[in-house]
Amino acid sequence: MPLYKTINFSQTTQILVWKITESYEQLFSEVQLNEKSLLRLNNMKSQLHQRAFLSVRKLLQQVGYSDFNLYYDQFGKPHLHDGKHISISHSHEFSSIIISDQKAGIDIEMQREKIISIADKFVNNKDSLRLGDTNIQDYIKKLTVKWGAKEAIFKIRNEPGISFKNHIWVNSFEIKDKKTIAILEMGNIKQQFSIYFEDFEGFILVYAFEK
Ligand SMILES: CC(C)(COP(=O)(O)OP(=O)(O)OC[C@H]1O[C@@H](n2cnc3c(N)ncnc32)[C@H](O)[C@@H]1OP(=O)(O)O)[C@@H](O)C(=O)NCCC(=O)NCCS
Numbered sequence: 001m002p003l004y005k006t007i008n009f010s011q012t013t014q015i016l017v018w019k020i021t022e023s024y025e026q027l028f029s030e031v032q033l034n035e036k037s038l039l040r041l042n043n044m045k046s047q048l049h050q051r052a053f054l055s056v057r058k059l060l061q062q063v064g065y066s067d068f069n070l071y072y073d074q075f076g077k078p079h080l081h082d083g084k085h086i087s088i089s090h091s092h093e094f095s096s097i098i099i100s101d102q103k104a105g106i107d108i109e110m111q112r113e114k115i116i117s118i119a120d121k122f123v124n125n126k127d128s129l130r131l132g133d134t135n136i137q138d139y140i141k142k143l144t145v146k147w148g149a150k151e152a153i154f155k156i157r158n159e160p161g162i163s164f165k166n167h168i169w170v171n172s173f174e175i176k177d178k179k180t181i182a183i184l185e186m187g188n189i190k191q192q193f194s195i196y197f198e199d200f201e202g203f204i205l206v207y208a209f210e211k
Pocket of ligand 1: 053075076077078087088089090091106107108121151154155156158162163164165
């Protein structure tokens with residue numbers, strides 16, 4: 001399938017999602033890669049990862065960019081040569097990008113029951129979320145939003161030492177709200193983020209902006 005979802009968030013921010021149904025060969029024949037990307041692609045162990053990587057280049061094409069407009073810093077964070085902000089995420093058969101004039105982070109995650117068993121590693125008291133408050137499906141969705149929000153914030157800050165559990169919390173929300181606020185508090189940094197999310201086909205897409 002080609003483009004799965006486009007969110008025209010504002011005049012200067014777009015979010016795009018690809019549902020990866022194409023073969024590796026088809027995707028490879030439709031994009032052009034710079035040398036570093038070719039090398040990375042060839043070193044990837046799984047074809048799922050390769051297809052996700054290529055599908056991100058298809059997403060770039062939708063908004064007039066190519067792999068040649070993209071570079072990565074030493075931490076693996078992607079940047080665009082024209083100075084716009086970009087963030088990238090892929091999970092199973094979905095990939096997504098956000099392109100914005102503002103600093104932004106994106107994360108797409110499959111909704112899995114397994115997240116309950118690791119909740120203790122990334123949820124803190126200020127996250128104020130308990131299974132007792134809700135049914136299990138709703139709890140999994142909310143945990144996945146919280147995880148995705150923390151990943152998206154991490155991608156904005158790109159800072160070593162950030163602990164999802166100790167430094168970031170996400171205000172309470174309902175899935176139907178499709179938005180919330182998160183706070184990062186680390187040393188003398190205290191920063192708020194606007195969080196937006198979408199729930200589709202068993203996945204949660206989260207994107208974040210600095211407030
Ligand atoms: C780097 C990291 C953010 C990637 O997230 P992920 O969920 O594994 O994978 P995603 O598909 O969502 O994101 C991968 C993309 O993130 C981007 N990325 C990688 N490192 C990045 C960084 N330091 N900053 C911003 N973006 C980064 C890349 O674009 C990458 O895709 P690409 O290389 O194919 O272009 C993640 O592995 C990480 O390190 N998270 C924080 C660590 C942490 O504290 N986790 C556990 C807490 S309990």
